[in-house]
Amino acid sequence: MNRDFVLEIGVEELPARFLDPALTQLQKLTGQALQDNRLNCGEIVTSGTPRRITVFVRDVAENQQSLLQEVKGPAVKVAFNAAGEPTRAAQGFAKSNRVKVEELVRKSVGPVEYVFAVKQEAGRPAADVLKELAPVLIGGLHFPKPMRWGDLDMRFARPIRWLLCLFGGDVVPFTMAGLQADRYIYGHRFLSSGKMSVTDAGAYFEVMRGAHVIVNVTERREIIRRQVNEAAAREGGQAEIDADLLDEVTNIVEYPTALCGSFDKDYLQMPEEVIITPMREHQRYFPVRGADGRLLPRFIAVGNSGNDPESINIIRAGNEKVLRARLSDAAFFWQEDLKTNLADRVEGLQKVVFQESLGTIYEKVLRITALADLLAARMGAGLQEQGDTTRAAFLAKADLLTNMVYEFPELQGIMGREYALRQGEPPTVAQAVYEHYLPRFSGDELPATLPGRALSIADKADTIVGCFGVGIMPTGSQDPYALRRQALGICNIILDGELVLSIKEIVEQAYRGYAGRVQMKLSLEQVTGELEEFFQQRLRGLFIDRGLSYDTVEAVLAAGIDDLAGTWQRGQALEKFRSDPAFDALLTAYTRAHNLAKKAAHDKVDAALFDSAAEQELYQAFQSVSESAWAQINSRDYGAALSLIAKLQKPVDRFFNDVMVMVDNDLVRENRLALLKKIATFIGSMADLSKMVIPNR
Template sequence: MHTQDFLLEIGMEEIPARFLNPALEQLKELAVNLLRENRLPFGEIKTCGTPRRLVLYVYNLAGVQESLIQEVKGPAVKVAFNPAGEPTRAALGFAKSQGVDVSQLVVKNLGPVEYVFAVKRQEGRPATEVLAGLCPSLIAGLHFPKPMRWGTLEVRFARPIRWLVALYGDQVIDFSYAGLRSGRITYGHRFLSQGPLEIPHASKYFEVMERGRVVVDPERRREMIWNQVKELAAGAGGQVVPDEELLTEVTNLVEYPLALCGSFDESFLQLPAEVLVTPMREHQRYFPVRDARGKLLPRFIAISNGNEDYLDTIRAGNEKVLRARLADAAFFWKEDLAIPLAQRVEALKKVVWQESLGTVYDKVERLIGLSRYLARVFAVGEKETEQVLRAAYLAKADLVTNMVYEFPELQGVMGREYALASGEDPAVARAIYEHYLPRFSGDELPVSTPGRILSLADKMDTLVGCFAIGIEPTGSQDPYGLRRQALGICHICLEGELVLSLRGLIEQAYEQYRGRVELKLRREQVISHLMDFFAQRLKGIFADRGLSYDTVEAVLAAGFDDLTGAWQRAQAVEAFRDEPHFEAVLTAFTRAHNLSRKHGSTTVDPAVLVHPAEVALYKKLKEVQEEVARNLAARDYRGALAAMASLRPGVDQFFDAVMVMVDDEKIRNNRLSLLKGVATLALGVADLSKLVAAPGDKLYT
């Protein structure tokens, strides 16, 4: 089959860096789907891009569509032809409707009946013709967070489209879009390439772009940048800590990367490291340089979009901009230190946290109450209790400092630094910083006791307040970061193996609001909604940790008020499923559960037990219940499951010898209560009815 490479380039004004990767993923997915739908076989598909272009490159695209053969079922043979074998009006009408001659109809069996079929073959069209129709669909199918319109056009795109290239081999794929006509003319680097560039053949595209000083492949740009950064850092006597997010962003900001090393006054190193790193990284997209011990050096590495021409001028410009930012930071630092952190708390009364939930000062008061509750739950000593209460009082004070106003990313960080500068206990300062953790997926977790308590209090206060006034995440909308807050609580409890009642914490947080603000939902409604919300977070966490879906469902169905306990139970169930006893436990439970699921009582009257098999099962159940209770109290969940396995022989004997559904209502209910006791015994660990039996397991129903 004849094949050629296909190229589509969408040239445009510079798009935001964060738009590029999702757009390339969409472009590839759209191309794969459309080419398959249109029966155009292809080899590899590659998408590349820079701030000024999105590129689709398809290797070895077939020159002609694959033919399409369709079989359309018509009437039964006995209806289509008379006894003499002549076509009836039914056959003639069917053939005409399908555009074939009646003589071309074929006969096929469908079960015991023969039918006539019209077999139609649709020859494939040339790829150039098909692609001309697909290209506009490829471009129109791309979606962006904030699309633009320009001129009088109805077209929406990330930024205005300025040129279109579409080539199949050396042939131009002719189409129009956004008032532009496709061709073979592209443009190179905005400053390093002059005038239009002609692409003679799709296979020459990357070569032409190199001449135009454009590195189209993002992976290659990324590798170039990182190698240059490491080389410059080593030359400055330091190193750069890998930063994937920043590296991805600068890769998507340039077409022809060149790293440069700049410097700043050493006197700025007296400021906290975060005060220097934040303007460098967040505002200027610079890579900070550190020594072998991780201490900042008065150096930074920036990525320019060009060559070495005017490099000294570019370096001087970057140094000037950074110098101004660091001078501002130094000024803010000096001004903020003039007022002790504790004296700023009063100013929080004028800062609205959420219009329906009051000020930040109100939140601080709730944090103090909730932290006191958690200190009691965790049996924290007097000194640490004082530390966490002091930290709760000061936790939000840095929000009214000049530094955090200018650099919001430094909230918590500056609270720690200003607390230390104000002479506060280092444990208090650390808790102020830690209470914002984790800030994003994979971030560090609080490790100090005051930090953990304050972080849990702050996150639960936010969750309960928002849910109580009807603010819950919907789809991708989560302006208060409630999913992140709930995940943070889960991770803190699980990693720290903290034991507390999730429901109890929700109740206490709700009580902190009661009487202070008007809440839309009652306490039980908030608890119900939040427990469901946490269940979804736990499902994700447990699945990410490698647990099977039915283990997760079984454990959460049995309750997860104790988050740490739920995780320990899940681990026990998952491990127990590989042991020989698992089949015994599941069989005993399943047999008892299936018969007693609609029965509501587990109270057994020993005097009503008449058969030796039910007497024996009752006696064994009492023994196992005591053993399981001891295991659960000791959090020995695998031991509890092993104890349950010993019920299997008694359950089997019971079902072999005893008729449960007898006419005597008293005896029948007593036997159902006995079975219900067996079935509910496992609920201290998991709802075993949610488990899917392993292949080969023979379960009774």
């Protein structure tokens, strides 16, 4: 009969961010290990809490599957002589595979017959295999910051304190980290009664529940979600549940109990971000909003001490005290910061270093002001928007010198907006100060105003170009200045706003902003080249996520990305057009021209050298189609342009049917190649169709 298997690694409290990746690793490692060792099993479930990492495998076979292995040897004519007697080659092969010569079998592989050694290895008991696998699974887990403890050489996320390992009702004995695996576990640190015995692997989850531990992460998360919502509803409000915060809270408790606390309503006079930030980022509380959407003077905390009323009251009082202190500090910072205008803080940015090779924040403000002004003009800003952009750029970084942002860095930009509004700046300026940090993370909101978009792009481009210029580039998983995120932010802003901007111009102007102040390691040409590839990588993933086929993406990216919005529109048009029967004609015309065009030395066509009607027809068709198609391209109607270009298929086909391109006459040959190159280059300005997969119709 099959039996369940469970392995629990008991540890000192894990950081919340360590748990989910560890469980993902453990599930993958376990599945691969059981497969490699020929142990059939059912579902593999990983679970965990701050104090344990567990894998539970249902219905593990009692024994490994037997292994039947055929090893190919020499050809029969080499293994046996003319008399049919085994040669030294056959004898050596049989000996190396531990079979008798007479047990070798003959099999044909194609036209040649070979000898094979057939070996059958009986399956070992699962208990013996699991005894070897368990330490491998534990040792295979990797963490961002592993540690050592005691005099052990082993490294793990936190010190291991016990090991449970059962196959059915039997202990799977092994030693690791100075511990002997057994059938004992420890439940909740405060609510359980110490060491507990698990009689059978199948009873593991029931025993854990009895020990006041909800070991299943998904179940624990849903319990917290339900309890938080119920606690908020009892206060007449609705909890604001942030997904990341919910995951974090899930991974710092074993037996969750949600409770509601309160704070002085006078604090609600401050901007709500000032209240929510210490709640969420520092205390792991869930804010509560009323029916009108406004914050209530309430919060929901999640404890780890069960439902005892006395304990809940103590925890509530402690959380209220801590939050009261943080909000009191915030109120003091708020009042003090309002005493100094943002504009008066800007000079102080001369003492704040942006990056040691790139100067101060004040110098950055000067650069992004100039770049944002240019971008606003390119985006069609009127006088008012142009002035708002300039003013917002000047104030953009001033809140870095406020007490509030010093204490809560997450509020940069947010506090700039709030202080600007209360100090009489126009709302559009204040909003642009906030928006220039957007987007801050994947899925975040994008700038909605023209000054905000211009300033956000300018700020991000200044950082990216400066870092690349001095040789600070992302490598592997290392990206300390978040350059990938900032480049993706620029792409999303341009695509969302359908902005007609030149990436090359942005890079050039940002690079020139450093002239005379920073010694660049890379030239403008080198930075431009590096960033073209850098932005292509961002666009590749972005376009695929937005629904374009991989080969469509490759085709439009190869045609150039200087106009990001245009590149996306070309991709959309090509993706739609590829389902049209005319696409086959377009692809055929391009492929035939493109293949020979590679041999052309130039694209200068001399009509006087044509000596056939097919040449003349193709040239005239190209001139007519290209003129009409360019008009559509310039108006950004790329679908119409593709339909026009597809009309070249018939004259291209006739050209190849009637004309020999590679003739002996050098002038005629080069002229025909030039014509094909001209056509291929024109079509390639929309997309490099050689990257496309030929459809099966």
